[in-house]
Amino acid sequence: MRLRDRIRGRPLRREPVKIPEWSEEGERFYVRMLSGEERYALEEWMSTARGPDKKINFLMLMCKLVSLSLVDEQGARCFDDEDVDWLKEQGGCTLIEVFNKAAKLNRMHKDDQEDLVNELRNRHPLPSGSVSPAT
16 A cells, blocks of 8 residues: 555544643543644744744744644644634643643744743743743
8 A cells, every 4th residue: 555545534643631721521632733734834924923033922822833733532623713812811821731732742843942932931930939841
């Protein structure tokens, strides 16, 4: 069997993610790998969304990746592109947890991750004595 025949129609890889703040009993969510088209569009947005200081709006990136990668048990996206703006109002810890899992699964470039983590830390420094979140 040819490679194209083996992979055509195969679902994108996904991993379970626990989101107690958003889940009803028994409900399961997953983060999935972005399609090539979605990944390109996200990276294109990242390259054009940088401000004059060359920094990306981390909150918008976080919400965009969450909206693109979070799916239900059937593989349907949980959020539409239009949901990105109101996702910003959701719990920060929840968004960061889902974002981190999605970024890892989607193998976001280490340099991009470091830039984003540093930007997040600069904008929202942890109180003295706090434990730094895993990156």
